[in-house]
Amino acid sequence: AKLNGKNRFTIYNNTLDGDQAKQSEEMVRNLQAAIELDQIEVYYQPKINASTEDIMGFEALVRWEHPELGIISPGLFIPLAEQTDLIYPIGLLVIEKAAECLKKWQKQYKIPLTMSVNLSPIQLNDKDLTSKISHIIDKTGIHPKHLDFEITESEKFKSVKDALLMFKKIVNLGCTLSIDDFGTGHSTLDYLRKIPAKTLKIDQVFVKNIGLSPDDEAILDATIDMAKRVGHFIVAEGVETEEQRQYLTNKGCDYFQGYLFCRPLPKKEIERILLQREEILKNN
Ligand code: C2E
Ligand code: MG
Ligand code: MG
Ligand code: MG
Numbered sequence: 001a002k003l004n005g006k007n008r009f010t011i012y013n014n015t016l017d018g019d020q021a022k023q024s025e026e027m028v029r030n031l032q033a034a035i036e037l038d039q040i041e042v043y044y045q046p047k048i049n050a051s052t053e054d055i056m057g058f059e060a061l062v063r064w065e066h067p068e069l070g071i072i073s074p075g076l077f078i079p080l081a082e083q084t085d086l087i088y089p090i091g092l093l094v095i096e097k098a099a100e101c102l103k104k105w106q107k108q109y110k111i112p113l114t115m116s117v118n119l120s121p122i123q124l125n126d127k128d129l130t131s132k133i134s135h136i137i138d139k140t141g142i143h144p145k146h147l148d149f150e151i152t153e154s155e156k157f158k159s160v161k162d163a164l165l166m167f168k169k170i171v172n173l174g175c176t177l178s179i180d181d182f183g184t185g186h187s188t189l190d191y192l193r194k195i196p197a198k199t200l201k202i203d204q205v206f207v208k209n210i211g212l213s214p215d216d217e218a219i220l221d222a223t224i225d226m227a228k229r230v231g232h233f234i235v236a237e238g239v240e241t242e243e244q245r246q247y248l249t250n251k252g253c254d255y256f257q258g259y260l261f262c263r264p265l266p267k268k269e270i271e272r273i274l275l276q277r278e279e280i281l282k283n284n
Helices: 005-015 018-036 074-083 087-109 121-125 129-140 160-172 189-194 204-208 214-229 242-251 267-283
Strands: 040-049 055-066 070-072 114-118 147-151 176-182 199-202 233-236
Touching (some): 018 055, 040 267, 055 087, 055 267, 074 087, 087 114, 087 129, 121 160, 176 189, 199 214
Parallel strands (some): 147 176
């Protein structure tokens, strides 16, 4: 992918002053190199079944393992990747690695895990996205129904109509969709009606405010109730305390994700956890 004139223009004009622009250009070059040097890694965070407390699946979360700067979080480089063409190779790389792990773990531990991958709204502009996903599904031999894509409503959609069409194509492959960060940003009830998603992920801000903000609790309760009525599964993000877990369990949340259970971890550490789980089950 090359930085064309148009993208460079965007970087200069929209957000940055001269110095920052230079830094940013350098970062774009470094990010490009990072892809080639295999520094883009995927971490995995377990999703926990609220009633059994067992691992139901994972969310794939990208990391840039920088040799000098250490681990760079996606919040710092995904926006830059989205302003250039780099989101396309990075996005595919994440789907590919996540699908490979899913296949390996399902085979090794014989559990019907799912894998969720975040999709950038920019990736939807790739007309070949579904054929690329389909290729990865065939190559890895995973079942498409175990591959989930987390999407958000975004001002970055070129056209909402085209985005919705792409979502339908992804569902037609047999994959599922989750609406991420629900209740923040641009997510609307209209979007919820139109998207063929199975799952709604409640944003962390609402979970954070359990026990702190009665207003946010009211919004949370109403959201869970509404999602259940329209037949969606509910994942609560950012669960950090026992109090939050208890509250969300009582309200009928289906799945949890958060530091209370597990942080996002590299492949090897997840494998250690899956092995431990297997041993515990064997001894029971
Ligand atoms: P997200 O999809 O909403 O992911 C959840 C974020 O919450 C992750 O941050 C995760 O590490 C963090 N998290 C999980 N449990 C807890 C908790 O208990 N407490 C707190 N404070 N945080 C928790 P992360 O990994 O830094 O990712 C940030 C965002 O970057 C993601 O938000 C997603 O929007 C984006 N992202 C991550 N990976 C990818 C990717 O492969 N492609 C794209 N396009 N975006 C990605
Ligand atoms: Mg997500
Ligand atoms: Mg989220
Ligand atoms: Mg988020």
